[in-house]
Amino acid sequence: MDEARLRSLIPGVLGILVRRGADFAAAEDAVQDALAEAVRTWPEGPPRDPKGWLVTVAWRRFLDATRADAARRRREDVESAEPGGPDEPVSGVDDTLQLYFLCAHSSLSPSSAVALTLRAVGGLTTRQIARAYLVPEATMAQRISRAKRTVAGVRLDRRGDVATVLRVLYLVFNEGYSGEVDLAAEAIRLTRRLAASVEHPEVAGLLALMLLHHARRAGRTAPDGSLVPLSEQDRSRWDTAAIAEGVELLQAALARDRLGEFQAQAAIAALHADARTAAETDWVQIVEWYDELVRLTGSPVVRLNRAVAVGEADGPRAGLAALASVPASLPRHTAVAAYLHERDGDAGTAARLYAEAAGQAANLAERDHLTRQAARLNTRGR
Template identity: 85%
Template sequence: MDAELLRRLTPSVIGVLVRRGADFAAAEDAVQDALVEAVRHWPADPPRDPKGWLVTAAWRKFLDATRAETARRRREDLADEEPAPGPAPAPAADDTLQLYFLCAHPSLTPSSAVALTLRAVGGLTTRQIARAYLVPEATMAQRISRAKRTVSGVRFDRPGDVATVLRVLYLVFNEGYSGDVDLAAEAIRLTRLLAARVDHPEAAGLLALMLLHHARRAARTTPDGGLVPLAEQDRGRWDTALITEGVGILQAALARDRLGEFQAQAAIAALHADAPTAEETDWTQIVEWYDELVRLTDSPVVRLNRAVAVGEAEGPRAGLAALAELDVSLPRHTAATAYLHERDGDLATAARLYAEAARKASNLAERDHLNRQAARLNTREPR
């Protein structure tokens, strides 16, 4: 049984049923039932047309469920007049693309949009998604069920918002890895699908950004799970094939002269990837790209990252001056201030701020890293 094939086919089969009139929740349930039948029958009798088989089986499951509901008698009568269908007449790409837009509907919360995308477009089970997010399966099942009910009445009567879909995929990517599902790899897979289906430079920009970040994954942590800062990573462990692919995709997107925030972020990541050593990083150009990002987003987090880049390009005091203009409650503001004070030689202030930042850290790995930085400076060990 080819589980990967079933995952690839799931979104397009759901899309066929939705386009034929099934609401999203009913379509998704019917396809899940059809997948169970596929697992049961395909090993002994594999179909020549897997998608056509799934469409037919899922549509029959949907009709069976519809007939069981007397409140839907009119829909049942219409369905009875239609012969059992074979493979979908519309291109699979269209159906899959519609599901991206549906799962990223603005009426959904970000967490619900992510879960629904992983379920319907990614083909993951509720158990897999729950494990990835480290929540009970029942909790995730409720979240997905609520999301399905929310979008069940949505019809495809207007173009979807690509920007919203991209933000959902970026949220998936940033979850990284936990449980038995590699969400970063899954986000890359889904973004590849989207980039192949829409003519949008930001889809390519997001794919490039993901590839460039993912290329550094092996060097990002120690064997015991500790964080390794970018400047201290073993660049020999970076995946040069992913870097090459990401840079190529980015260059093609930038050549279209329709700059967006994901392309700008990818350009910054590419400059880091291009530097043979941390000392050779082109910080001046990175600051220029951050200026573009500020223009595009006016994000306080982007301004914070820009301040750190200014500290590298123009000196730590310039960076501290830029940080002073920002809200001190911003995530990682204290850690960034500590780093720039250390660069400026004020080790006592840096140690105190590293310890303060550790207390504010949102996860254990970051907290441990910041505590180690504080301890290192308190004992005046060399960096």
């Protein structure tokens, strides 16, 4: 049984139940029950029409859960025959895009939107999502239940905001991977499905950005699990096919002349991927793209990354001058300052800042990397 193919059917099945009148929360529970039944029974003999089978089973589970009396049971037994049995083809509107919009509803917090997207659109179980986010299953179940209640009254035929959906998918991608669920790969899969549902240059831009970043994944860590900076990565380990696809998507998106932040970020990633060595990186053009990103977003994080690029293009002192306008409270600000001071020849200040940045690191791998940088400079100074 192809699990990815099975999960890809979930949004369409869920949309059919909701259009038949099931409330979102109950319909989603019924679809999950049908998914579990498919995992249990399909290896023995998958149906001719997998989607029709799932619709039939999910609809019956929904009806079973909502029966109140014998009369209603008899009436709904008749209704449950509508699909015509597990092997009858099911046609209708593809609600995948509307489910993206629903799961990224403005009333949901980012964490709830991500969890609901992974469950309702991605087809992941609560246990899988909880493991990926390293939280107890009960905690994730409560988060998803609250999210489903929040969007219960939202109609599927209302147009949603593509930009909000993209932000949610980017949040999923940035979680990377953990345990049995590779969230970066899952985000790419979901973004591909979104790209197939809507023509929008920023959707293509986000997919290109994901592919270009993911292509460097194998080179980001050493055999011992330690982080490898971009400038030191073995570029022969990068996925050239993913890079080529990302560049092609980006070029097509840019040709539409509707520049957005994900296209600009993808352009920066493409310039890194295009350089055969770190020394050949076109930092001048990267700074120009960061200037576009600042114009588009005004984000302090973008200005922080721009300071690094300026330091590479125009020298570390120019980078430090650019960094001076970025709030010092921003995560990674201290690490960037340490790097630029080292480039400027001030090893003592750099070592102190690396050690300070290690104490502020968001994860163990980053902390260990910064600690090693501080130790390296302190050893050199003796």
